[in-house]
Amino acid sequence: MAYEKKNGDISVFKNTKKTAENNLPDYSGQAMVDDKLMNVALWLKFPEDKPAFLTGKIEVHVPRSSANTEDPIQDRPVYPAEEPISDAEIIPSSSDAGNGLPF
Numbered sequence: 691m692a693y694e695k696k697n698g699d700i701s702v703f704k705n706t707k708k709t710a711e712n713n714l715p716d717y718s719g720q721a722m723v724d725d726k727l728m729n730v731a732l733w734l735k736f737p738e739d740k741p742a743f744l745t746g747k748i749e750v751h752v753p754r755s756s757a758n759t760e761d762p763i764q765d766r767p768v769y770p771a772e773e774p775i776s777d778a779e780i781i782p783s784s785s786d787a788g789n790g791l792p793f
Contacts, residue, residue, distance in 0.1 A: 695720070695721075695722040695727070696722060697722050697723065697724065697725060698722065698723075699721065699722050700719065700720070700721035700722075700730060701719045701720060701721075702717040702718060702719035702730055702732060703717060703718065703719055704716070704717055705717060705718055715731035715732055715733050715746070716732060716733050716734045716744075717730075717731075717732040717734075717744075717746075718730060718731050718732070720751060721748065723748075726750060726751075727750075727751040728748050728749065728750060728751055729748065729749050729750075729751050730746060730747075730748050731746050731747050731748075732744045732745070732746035733745050733746060
C-alpha cells in the first residue's frame with residue numbers, strides 16, 4: 691500500500707540538479723495542507739556573520755495532466771492578410787523632404 695499524506699505532513703528531498711548557474715531550489719517536495727496537496731521549494735541561505743537558514747515557497751500542486759494545455763499560438767485570432775502598399779501610395783511627409791535619406 692502506498693503512503694498517503696495526512697494534513698500537516700511534509701516531505702522534502704535534496705535537489706540533485708542544483709548547480710551554481712541555476713536558481714533551482716536546494717530542496718523540493720510536497721506537503722498536505724487543509725486536504726490540499728502543495729508543492730514546496732526551499733533554498734539554503736548563508737548570510738555573513740549569521741547562522742545558515744532556509745527560505746522557501748509553497749504553492750498549490752497542479753497535476754501535469756490537468757495543466758493548461760492551450761497553445762497560445764494556435765488559439766490566437768487570425769487576421770486576413772492585407773495587400774502590400776505600392777510605392778505610388780506612399781506620400782512623403784514634409785519632414786522627409788530634402789534630408790538626403792533614401793527612406
